[in-house]
Amino acid sequence: MSDTDSFIDEVTEEVRRDRLFKILKRYGWIGGVAVVLIVGGAALREYNRAQTEAAAQALGDQMIAALDSDDSAARANALDAITAETAGGDTVLKLLQAGALADAGERAAAVERLNAAASNGEMPVIYRHIATFKALGLQQDSLPIADRRIQFEALAQPGAPLALLAQEQLALIDIEDGNAEGAITRLRDIIASAAVTSDLKDRASQVIVALGGALEPAAAPEG
Known part of the structure; x- marks a missing residue:
């Protein structure tokens, strides 16, 4: 590289520095504000979290x-x-x-x-x-039975968090309504569910037996 080229590069770099300093002098406050906002935002979040925890306690x-x-x-x-x-x-x-x-x-x-x-x-x-x-x-x-049935059916939809418990209540409503076979069918479905708890399975089994039903449906006769 010649002395002339070196001189030009130094001058160019100096011009860049001058421009940068002028920009920072003119707009440097933006960076300061940004820092204040970031630090202030973090402090505010920490304060709000502490307030929330204190309120919950x-x-x-x-x-x-x-x-x-x-x-x-x-x-x-x-x-x-x-x-x-x-x-x-x-x-x-x-x-x-x-x-x-x-x-x-x-x-x-x-x-x-x-x-x-x-x-x-x-x-x-x-x-x-x-x-x-x-x-x-x-x-x-x-x-009334009809109103209870409608609301329990809404709770018994597949995937609902209390679906099996709602099905159990619907089976009891079936019994109350004189539909023992319908109740037994519901209770068998509860027992067959992979999500059934041991307590609920035991309750469903006891009700089926009390109604005179079998825990499993009878096998269809062979043709």
């Missing part, structure tokens, strides 16, 4: 204290005085309130809390289905 402590009473009415009143700040906390609170109210004999109020939890679209399906299932259980003597 406080809610849990209040629930435990409310449940400490041996009196159902006192538990219900103590739980009713608690306020949850998140959708998840509110759903758990409503489930606990409903349980205390049911134990205290206030079924209508318990059903109201459970239905409120079941209609919370922000919560996962399993929590909404649990609330609906419990509400239907409390209305066994007051809700």
